[in-house]
Amino acid sequence: MSMDELKRRLGQVSDLHAAAALMSWDQETLMPQEAARVRGLQIATLEGLAHELFTDARIAGLLEAAGEPQDAADAAILRVTRRDYAKATRLPTEFVEEVARARNEAHHAWLHARQHSDFAAFAPHLEKMLDLARRQADFLGYDEHPYDALLNEYEPEMRASQVEPVFADLRDRTLPLLRQIVAAGDAADYSVLIRPFPPEAQKAFAWRVAGEAFGLKPEFARQDESAHPFQTNFSRSDLRITTRVEDYWPACLFGTWHETGHAMYERGISERWERTPVSRGASLGVHESQSRMFENLLARSRPFWEKYFPLLAEVAPEVTAGLDAETLYRTVNRVQPSLIRVEADEVTYNFHIMLRFELELALLEGHLKVQELPEAWNAKMQEYLGLTPPNDALGVLQDIHWSAGLIGYFPTYTLGNLLSVQLLEAAKRDRAVAEGIERAEYGPLLAWLVGNVHQYGRSLTPAQITEQATGRGLTADPYVAYLHEKYAGIYGLKARG
Incomplete structure (x- = not known):
């Protein structure tokens, strides 16, 4: 059953995201300060694996084979997954991993900069995050403004x-x-x-x-x-x-x-x-x-x-x-x-x-x-x-x-x-x-x-x-x-x- 196999794979993707989220939560609440660099690499690996698994061609085949199921819950899963798959396949895995690493570095730079009220120390990291945001908007595509592609990640259909x-x-x-x-x-x-x-x-x-x-x-x-x-x-x-x-x-x-x-x-x-x-x-x-x-x-x-x-x-x-x-x-x-x-x-x-x-x-x-x-x-x-x-x-x-x-x-x-x-x-x-x-x-x-x-x-x-x-x-x-x-x-x- 293609729908059962699709759900199994989606569950694996969800589990990888959950593991990365758990590591992020630990980073914010309990993690020793010196662990920051390696933690960033660990999170990047998990997010990269999740992205690779979700954008694998087998997912596309399962989405196509599933057709239009009669079950309303399955139909909703397909509808949302197809939309997410179309967006995710526009982002290279290398880019996803780069974002995760840059985010980790920028976060710790921000913590230091805020503590010392030192914007100059954070500025290079913000430059990097803005560059990544522009590249993400280009990957995803937009009609009116690059901001629309970014806003759509948080508020679908809003410009x-x-x-x-x-x-x-x-x-x-x-x-x-x-x-x-x-x-x-x-x-x-x-x-x-x-x-x-x-x-x-x-x-x-x-x-x-x-x-x-x-x-x-x-x-x-x-x-x-x-x-x-x-x-x-x-x-x-x-x-x-x-x-x-x-x-x-x-x-x-x-x-x-x-x-x-x-x-x-x-x-x-x-x-x-x-x-x-x-x-x-x-x-x-x-x-x-x-x-x-x-x-x-x-x-x-x-x-x-x-x-x-x-x-x-x-x-x-x-x-x-x-x-x-x-x-x-x-x-x-x-x-x-x-x-x-x-x-x-x-x-x-x-x-x-x-x-x-x-x-x-x-x-x-x-x-x-x-x-x-x-x-x-x-x-x-x-x-x-x-x-x-x-x-x-x-x-x-x-x-x-x-x-x-x-x-x-x-x-x-x-x-x-x-x-x-x-x-x-x-x-x-x-x-x-x-x-x-x-x-x-x-x-x-x-x-x-x-x-x-x-x-x-x-x-x-x-x-x-x-x-x-x-x-x-x-x-x-x-x-x-x-x-x-x-x-x-x-x-x-x-x-x-």
């Missing part, structure tokens, strides 16, 4: 020409809100956010809530620390998230709950797709809709803090002294232009993404040189948020993405923000979901998400999931309305006419 008007519209409708909020002044005493909160207590509280509220259990998941929080998984039964601990304790808490959203998406993908190309999120935008929903729409909501304030007061009395749930709700929803993307509030966050998107386009087009990037970064930070980073560690070096060659990734964060509200609005049409959210009991919501989003993996496109789950295509309208309503209440602003 830069579609992203630009969405971002422009969002900027026009949220920048006035930001200015109103800044003019209104503080809504709470924000020194609460840096009150002493022992690191182990931060992690323990965040992990406990991830389990109780959102269903992330130690039977199939674990949490560790890393320089940049991330989620990875080696199956739906082996989910890994990381966080980081700082004096600014919301970084740990909300970082944990953000990655929990990613993990629960992977957990919800149907077992029938296991060890096939379908067994991943539909896109990074859809993925981000889940993490931002958990982090912001749920964990920054008033019902959430009404429920979990007593627990926080129990484990961190030094944080909650003199406060109540309402005050803490207002505090963790502080809006203030800030330097660090992962710590940005809901209103300013998207400006961080717009900045990176515009710089990536300029770099790919050659209008901006790598050595000019820090200055360009600082200029755009001043333009959008009225801030100039005091050093490159707090500016251009803050994100891991460029060291990993993830050019074209950043727009998915904002696309996910938009979709998060659109999905939550649709879910709340179910009375049990709406009532659960008001009590900070998210079981009904999670069941709705599994049934309408998670289970499908990549068997449906992002556009199909959005249309099927919400009844319309992706739109910024619900997200913009949500921001205006929520923050008008917190900051006492005049409602929009």
Whole structure:
């Protein structure tokens, strides 16, 4: 049976990718520093073997022999595999291995550069990653812009020409809100956010809530620390998230709950797709809709803090002294232009993404040189948020993405923000979901998400999931309305006419 043999080979490819991912996770969390060079070679070998196995001519023969099966699951596996095969066969194995080696070297250079705020030390590696990105775009092909080939890796069927008007519209409708909020002044005493909160207590509280509220259990998941929080998984039964601990304790808490959203998406993908190309999120935008929903729409909501304030007061009395749930709700929803993307509030966050998107386009087009990037970064930070980073560690070096060659990734964060509200609005049409959210009991919501989003993996496109789950295509309208309503209440602003 050609379909059975195809699934067997796809399982082997999946296993090789999982082994490489496990080595990457270990590199970020546990690996001794001196192991970096050899680890890069090991990961490159595994990724090269996976690529060779997947692009082998026998796969093409099995795809052709399979025809069009009657079983819906098999048909989805074939559809996604054929699409992936067509792209993968355009990339030479030598190029795949070169990318893996360069990514490893760039990552460790970035860690050093960020620690010492030394962009010059990272610049040659970024030049290399940009060169590889341009070559990848040429291998894959594109109609309008090389950025499209890269963006398509993370957000299928999306182009830069579609992203630009969405971002422009969002900027026009949220920048006035930001200015109103800044003019209104503080809504709470924000020194609460840096009150002493022992690191182990931060992690323990965040992990406990991830389990109780959102269903992330130690039977199939674990949490560790890393320089940049991330989620990875080696199956739906082996989910890994990381966080980081700082004096600014919301970084740990909300970082944990953000990655929990990613993990629960992977957990919800149907077992029938296991060890096939379908067994991943539909896109990074859809993925981000889940993490931002958990982090912001749920964990920054008033019902959430009404429920979990007593627990926080129990484990961190030094944080909650003199406060109540309402005050803490207002505090963790502080809006203030800030330097660090992962710590940005809901209103300013998207400006961080717009900045990176515009710089990536300029770099790919050659209008901006790598050595000019820090200055360009600082200029755009001043333009959008009225801030100039005091050093490159707090500016251009803050994100891991460029060291990993993830050019074209950043727009998915904002696309996910938009979709998060659109999905939550649709879910709340179910009375049990709406009532659960008001009590900070998210079981009904999670069941709705599994049934309408998670289970499908990549068997449906992002556009199909959005249309099927919400009844319309992706739109910024619900997200913009949500921001205006929520923050008008917190900051006492005049409602929009």
